[in-house]
Amino acid sequence: MAGHTTQxxxxxxxxxxxxxxxxxxxxLMMWFFLVSDALTFSGLLIAYGFTRHxxxxxxxxxxxxxxSMPFLGHGYPLLYVALMTFILIVSSVTMVLAVxxxxxxxxxxxxxxxxxxxxxxxxxxxSQAWEWSHFIHGSEFGKIELADGSQAIVRGHFGEIxxxxxxxxxxxxxxxxxxxxxxxxxxxxAAEKGHLKDGKIHLADGSIAKINKAKDHEMKLIIKKSGAxxxxxxxxxxxxxxxxxxxxxxxxxxxxxxxxxxxxxxNEYGPQQYAQFFFFITGFHGFxxxxxxxxxxxxxxxxxxxxxxxxxxxxxxEKTGLYWHFVxxxxxxxxxxxxxI
Amino acid sequence: xxxxxxxEYSLHNHHDEAxxxxxxKKILQVTVLLTVITTVEVILGAxxxxxxxxxxxxxxxxxxxxxVKAAYIVMVFMHLGDEKKALRNVILIPYAMFILYLIFILxxxxxxxxxxxxxxxx
Numbered sequence: 533m534a535g536h537t538t539q540x541x542x543x544x545x546x547x548x549x550x551x552x553x554x555x556x557x558x559x560l561m562m563w564f565f566l567v568s569d570a571l572t573f574s575g576l577l578i579a580y581g582f583t584r585h586x587x588x589x590x591x592x593x594x595x596x597x598x599x600s601m602p603f604l605g606h607g608y609p610l611l612y613v614a615l616m617t618f619i620l621i622v623s624s625v626t627m628v629l630a631v632x633x634x635x636x637x638x639x640x641x642x643x644x645x646x647x648x649x650x651x652x653x654x655x656x657x658x659s660q661a662w663e664w665s666h667f668i669h670g671s672e673f674g675k676i677e678l679a680d681g682s683q684a685i686v687r688g689h690f691g692e693i694x695x696x697x698x699x700x701x702x703x704x705x706x707x708x709x710x711x712x713x714x715x716x717x718x719x720x721x722a723a724e725k726g727h728l729k730d731g732k733i734h735l736a737d738g739s740i741a742k743i744n745k746a747k748d749h750e751m752k753l754i755i756k757k758s759g760a761x762x763x764x765x766x767x768x769x770x771x772x773x774x775x776x777x778x779x780x781x782x783x784x785x786x787x788x789x790x791x792x793x794x795x796x797x798x799n800e801y802g803p804q805q806y807a808q809f810f811f812f813i814t815g816f817h818g819f820x821x822x823x824x825x826x827x828x829x830x831x832x833x834x835x836x837x838x839x840x841x842x843x844x845x846x847x848x849x850e851k852t853g854l855y856w857h858f859v860x861x862x863x864x865x866x867x868x869x870x871x872x873i
Numbered sequence: 874x875x876x877x878x879x880x881e882y883s884l885h886n887h888h889d890e891a892x893x894x895x896x897x898k899k900i901l902q903v904t905v906l907l908t909v910i911t912t913v914e915v916i917l918g919a920x921x922x923x924x925x926x927x928x929x930x931x932x933x934x935x936x937x938x939x940x941v942k943a944a945y946i947v948m949v950f951m952h953l954g955d956e957k958k959a960l961r962n963v964i965l966i967p968y969a970m971f972i973l974y975l976i977f978i979l980x981x982x983x984x985x986x987x988x989x990x991x992x993x994x995x
Contacts, residue, residue, distance in 0.1 A: 553960040556882045563960070567968050574972050578979050585983050586990070593923050614915040618908065625904045628950045632896050635888050765924075847883040850952075857950045861943055867911075868939040872918045873932055 562851045566858045569820075573862050576816065577869050580809045589764045590756050592802035594871040596685065602662055606671075606689070613871050616659045617863065620821075623652025624860040627828075631853045634846025639835065642849055646832045649856065653825035660818045667810065670793025672716070674723070675756070675800035676781050677789045682759025684769070685800065686778060691746030693719055699732065702739025711741060719743070726787035751775050756802055810870070817866055820859050827852050903949045910938050 553560060584591050595609035602612070626648040633641030673686035696711040696718075705711065711718075719733065727734040733741050753769040755762045762769070769777065781789050791800045799807035831852045840846045888896070914935060921931050948954035953961055 550880065551882065553957050553963075554882055554885075555956060555960060558883075560960075563964055567964055570968060571971060574975065578972075578975050582979050582983055585979075586987065595918060609919045610915050611919075614911060617911055621904070621907050621911065624946070624950055625900060628900055629897070631952075632893055632900070635886055636890060636893050637887065845881075845883040845886065847886070850886070854951055857946055860950075861946045864939055864942050864946065868914070868935050872914060872935050 556847060558847065558851055559854070562854050566854060569858065570862075573817075573865070576809075576813050577865060580813065580869065583803075583805050583809065587803050587805075590803055592685070592756070592806055594873075596687065596754065597667075597801045598663075598871060600666055610871060612659070612663065613867060616656060616663070617867050619652055619655050619659065620860050620863050623649050623656065624857055626652060627853045627856045631846070631850050634840070634849045637841065637846070639838070639841050642835050642846060643832065646828060646835060646849070650825055650828050650832065653821060653828065653856075657818060657821055657825065660814065660821070663814075664811075667807075668793050668795070670791075670800045673751075673778070674720070674790045674792040676753075676778055678753075678759060678762060678777050678781055679784075680759035680761040682755050682762040683757035684753040684755050684762070685802075686751065686753055686774075688751035688774075689749040691748045694744045694746065696733060696735075696741035696743060698739050698741045700740040702735060702737035704737040705735060705739040705741070720792050723782055723790045724788065724792065726785050726789065728783050729785040730783055748775060751778065753777065813866060813870060817859070817862055820862070824852075824856050824859050827855065899949065903945050907942055907945060910942055914938055 594613075598613055599609040600606050600612065601608045626645045630642050630645035630649060633645060671686070672690035673688070675683060675685050677683050693715040696715065698705045698707055698709040698711065701707045718735070719728075722728050722733050722735070728743075731743055733743055735741060751770070751774045753774045755764050755766060755769075758764045791798050793800060794807040794810070796808065796811075798804060801807065831848055834840055834848060835846070840848055917931050917934070921927055953964065
C-alpha cells in the first residue's frame with residue numbers, strides 16, 4: 533500500500549530479495565486460500581443453479597418461503613434476510629475500520645472495532661439459527677396434496693385453534709373434557725398421520741374430539757406439483773374454493789397428505805433438493821461465519837495482550853480481516869442466488 | 874534468527890492520521906453504496922413477481938448489482954485495489970477462468986439434460 537517505492541526491474545527481482553507482489557508471505561497465502569474457498573462456494577452455487585433450472589416452476593420462490601420476522605409473524609417478504617445481510621455488511625465495515633486503525637498503530641481503536649465486529653458476527657450466527665429453526669418447523673398450513681394429486685403450498689393467516697372438545701372417551705380423555713394444551717403440535721401430528729376426519733381429531737389414546745378453530749383469512753394455494761386438474765404455473769387458488777380444497781384434503785383421513793417444515797427427506801417448500809441445498813449452502817456459510825468469529829476472538833486477545841503492537845505492525849488483523857470480508861462476500865452471492873432469484 | 878536481507882513488507886502498510894481520514898471517508902462512502910444497493914434489491918424482490926414480464930430485467934439487474942457489490946468489497950474492503958497489479962491478476966484471472974468454464978458447462982449440460990428428460994417424458 534502506501535509508502536513502498538522500490539523500483540521493480542529484472543535486476544532487483546533476479547536476486548530473490550524483492551517479492552514481485554511486494555506483499556508478505558502470510559497475506560499471499562491467505563489470498564490463495566480464499567481463492568480455493570471461493571471455488572468451493574461457486575461450485576455449490578452453480579450446482580444449485582443447475583438443479584433449480586431443471587426443476588423450473590416447482591422450485592420455491594424466496595419471497596414465498598422466507599416471509600417471517602421474529603416477534604412479528606408472517607407477511608414480511610425477504611425483510612429478515614435483508615436485515616441479516618445488513619448486519620454482515622456492517623460487521624465487515626467495522627472490520628475494515630479495525631484494519632485502518634492498525635495501520636495507524638492505534639491499539640485502542642483496533643480493540644474497539646474488533647469487539648464491534650465480533651458482536652456483529654454473533655448477531656448473524658444467531659439470526660441464522662432462528663432462520664434454520666423457522667425453516668425446519670415450517671408454517672402452520674404446511675404443503676398439501678389436493679384431491680387431484682397436485683401439491684400446493686399455502687399462504688394466508690391461520691385461524692387459531694381454541695381447544696378440542698372430547699366427543700368420545702378414550703383411555704385418557706373422557707367425554708366432555710376440553711383439551712387446551714399443545715393444540716398446534718397435536719393438530720399437525722394428527723394431520724400428518726391422517727388422524728383428522730371431518731373436522732374431528734382422533735387422538736392417540738383412542739378418543740375423538742371436535743376441533744374448535746377460528747376462521748382462516750386470505751388463504752391462497754400455489755400449485756407446486758401438477759395433478760390431474762391443477763397445473764404448475766397457473767393462477768393461485770384463493771378464497772372459499774381454496775379453503776374448501778385445503779380442508780377437504782386435510783380432513784380426508786389419508787396419511788401423508790400434508791408436510792410441515794423441512795427435513796432431509798421432504799419439505800413443505802418445494803422439491804427435496806431445495807431443503808438439502810438450503811441446509812448445505814447456508815450451513816457451510818454459517819460455519820465459516822462461526823469460525824470467523826472464533827478467529828476474530830483469538831486475534832482480539834492478541835491485540836489486547838499487545839502482541840502485535842510489539843511486533844510493530846497489525847498485519848494479523850489484516851489477514852483475519854481478509855477472511856471476514858470473504859465471508860461477507862460469499863453471503864452477498866448466497867443472498868442473490870438463493871433468496872432473490 | 875533476524876535476517877537483515879529480507880524485506881518486512883508488513884511494515885510498509887502504515888499510514889498517518891491525514892491519510893487515515895481520507896481512507897475512512899472512502900469506507901463510509903462504500904458502506905452507504907452497499908446499503909443502498911441491498912435496499913434496492915430487497916424492494917425490487919418484494920415488489921416484482923417472478924411471473925411478471927419485467928422479471929427477466931429484474932433478474933439481470935440483481936446479478937449486475939451483486940457483481941458491483943462484490944467488486945467494492947474485494948477492491949476496497951479487502952484492499953485488493955491497492956495491491957500490485959501482478960497480485961491482482963494472479964488472484965482474479967485463474968478464478969474467473971475456472972468459474973466462466975463452470976458456468977459454460979452448467980448451461981451446456983443443463984440444456985442437454987433438460988432435453989433428455991423431455992424426450993423420456995418427465
